[in-house]
Amino acid sequence: MRYLFRPPGTEGASLLGLPWHQPLEEWDPELLITVPQRGISRHVVRFVASQGRVFALKEISEHLARHEYALLGAFEEEGLPSVSVLGICVDRPQGQDAILVTRYLEYSMSYRYLFSRPSARQSVDQLMDTLAVLLVRLHLAGVFWGDCSLSNTLFRLDAGALAAYLVDAETVERHPSLSRGQRHYDLDLARERVGAELLDLQFGELLPHGVDPIEVADSLPPRYASLWDEVTHEEVFQADEQRYRVAERLQRLNDLGFDVGEVELVTSDEGARLRVQTRVSSPGQHRRELFRLTGLEVQENQARRLLNDLRAYRAYLEQKAGAPVSEAAAGASWLTEVYQPVIDTIPPDLVGRLEPAEVFHEVLEHRWFLSEQAGRDVGTTAAARSYVRNVLPSTPAELTTPSVIVNRS
Known part of the structure; x- marks a missing residue:
């Protein structure tokens, strides 16, 4: 047998004692944990915990395992929204399939869980918008998914909104860029799979009354088309408008959660033509800013909300002192005097119900x-x-990170 882990370190080494020579279905239940609200998989999938982290183990052919291992590793390096891969085990005895190991996405939810919530009806539009954003991100990166579905996607709360992550990359093809035909074919496959999954929920009486599976699935292509056009279209305007029109376009892209790479502005007697190269990485403008000021690593919408509170706090400090306060000083003071005291109020039995940054966001909402x-x-x-x-x-305990709430199988 051969093991390959990335990056080499204690995480991979901590799993070496597992019975990799045995089929996953035959592993001792004492070694496994149950993950609440997990999605549906066509492969044998098991979960283990080590060093306070949870890992998903999937048994698939060696060819697919190596393919997915390489892709997920590249996605992580590029900042694309996907699960993080740890390693693979190949050349197992008796010609067994390989095992792909990924890190469990903490605080994530399956679509089945989202539709089982009392607010499911209100979540439908949000869910489809989030899936459209994920597809646009992948397509901008030249990623043809080939199996986009709700089952192959996980969702996380991000300051009241949702963020979507690719889970399964078996069918993914990577290209320098995608043609219009490739994008639309991928989108058609997604629409069909989403419709089938929602029909399955309806058959099992898990879909809220009044939600039409076909209508919901058919709403995905126009949502995608609208977002794709906003992110990629060229803009033409008068030369004397260029300063504010460029700033307006960039701000709009940032508000949609997309980073901007290169900006090309071509001027002529007829006016100015703006081309914006949209970065394919996960949104990071606000995340990077918050990390620079406080050292906190959170999601983009959470960072946006926390930065707003930090800026208001800085203004308060300046008014109180009657003098300017540096960003660094305000960030350090806000972290110790505002953010951390809120997190410290969470009683031990409720720690982990939500991400700390999501708790702070909800406290701000509750304050209002x-x-x-x-x-x-x-x-x-x-x-x-x-x-x-x-x-x-x-808040449902099912959202707690499994390393905290797991039950032995």
Whole structure:
């Protein structure tokens, strides 16, 4: 047998003691953990925990395992939204299939879980928009998925919104760029699979009443087309408009969650033509800014919300001091005086229900709600106490990272 892990380190080494020579179906249940709300897979998939992390093990042919291992590794390096790959085990005894090892995406949810929530009806549009964003990102990177479906996607909360991640890359083809025909074929496959999955939910009485599976699936192509056009179209305007029109376009792309690479502006007597090269990496403008100021690593919408609070706090410090306060000083003070005290109010039995940054976002939302009721600003401290007492306990435990809540199989 041969093992290949990336990068070489303690994570891969900690799994070497597992019985890789045995078929996954025959592994001792004591070695495995159950992951709540996991999706459906056509392969044998098992989950293990080591060093506080959870890993997914999938048994597939060696050719597919090597193919997926290489692709997911490249996706991670490029910042594309996908699960993170750890390694593969090949040349197993008796001609057994290989095992692909990926890191479990913490705080993620399957589409089945999302549709089982009381707010599922309100989540349908959000879910389709999120899937369209994922497809656009992949297509900009020259990725033909070939099996885009809800089952092959995981979703995470991001400041009240959803972020989507590719889970299965077996059928993926990588090209320098995709033709219009390739993109539309991939989109047609996605529409068919989404429709079939939603019909299956409807047959099992898991789809909320009034949600039409075909109507929902048919809404994916126009959502995709609208976003693709916004991200890729060339803009023409008068030369004297160029300064604000360029800034406006870049801001619009950032608001949609896309980074901008190269900007080409061609001027002529007829006006100016703007071409924007959209980066294919996961959104990072606000994430990088927050990390620079505080060292916190969060998702993009969460970072946007936290930065807004940090900037408001900086303005408060400057007003209080009657003098300018540097970004670095404000970031350090906000982290210790505002953010961390909120996280510290979470009681031990509720730690892990949501990502810390998502908790802070919800506390800010709760503060606004309480302040509206009271007719005055109740403050973050009071809002945090009220939130962990009255709101956080109702958050489903299924969203907790499996390394915290797992049950032995």
